[in-house]
Amino acid sequence: xxxxxxxxxxxxxxxxxxxxxxxxxxxxxxxxxxxxxxxxxxxxxxxxxxxxxxxxxxxxxxxxxxxxxxxxxxxxxxxxxxxxxxxxxxxxxxxxxxxxxxxxxxxxxxxxxxxxxxxxxxxxxxxxxxxxxxxxxxxxxxxxxxxxxxxxxxxxxxxxxxxxxxxxxxxxxxxxxxxxxxxxxxxxxxxxxxxxxxxxxxxxxxxxxxxxxxxxxxxxxxxxxxxxx
Numbered sequence: 691x692x693x694x695x696x697x698x699x700x701x702x703x704x705x706x707x708x709x710x711x712x713x714x715x716x717x718x719x720x721x722x723x724x725x726x727x728x729x730x731x732x733x734x735x736x737x738x739x740x741x742x743x744x745x746x747x748x749x750x751x752x753x754x755x756x757x758x759x760x761x762x763x764x765x766x767x768x769x770x771x772x773x774x775x776x777x778x779x780x781x782x783x784x785x786x787x788x789x790x791x792x793x794x795x796x797x798x799x800x801x802x803x804x805x806x807x808x809x810x811x812x813x814x815x816x817x818x819x820x821x822x823x824x825x826x827x828x829x830x831x832x833x834x835x836x837x838x839x840x841x842x843x844x845x846x847x848x849x850x851x852x853x854x855x856x857x858x859x860x861x862x863x864x865x866x867x868x869x870x871x872x873x874x875x876x877x878x879x880x881x882x883x884x885x886x887x888x889x890x891x892x893x894x895x896x897x898x899x900x901x902x903x904x905x906x907x908x909x910x911x912x913x914x915x916x917x918x919x
Contacts, residue, residue: 732886740877747875748901750855754829760792762824764816764842765833770797772833772891779899788903816845826853835887837865846872859894861887
């Protein structure tokens, strides 16, 4: 199918005879409402299927922090923005009373990414950083809308070898991420739409952040209660 045919199937109201502004606005509004409904439906299906897995991932990340470990994040393209977002959520909590937790965005160092990409290949840009910085007991979160990013898969494999907890956010059928055997907690959004997948990923890691802090707050409350007795 040609690009023109694809666009026409997605936006039939933009093709054929000229549209007056009123009809065009009505068609655009209908498109927006349909996409909003699809976003809500996709999110509902994702959390219905992966709610328990999200809780398990939160428990795993909380355990990383209990042990004095750090969280590493990674992604490509738009997912690199999600990796940065996850890291800043943990290091700069926006909710009062929640402590900063160590999280390192592996996409942040442009010199490192370009050096490794140029010298040994882009597949190794995250592996090299994991080898240099990560230790057993740390955690690694990777975000990929397809689940097929080879540099993430390579980093997950190295992370498992080093004893890290691994968490993946993917879409579609989960791709290589789901099938690799290197991801402890793989959360897959059931959609082929990159936009719907990204929307669910944002909600998922916001909730992950909140659950981790809730678990750690329970620990602090128990410790304080024990000290008073």
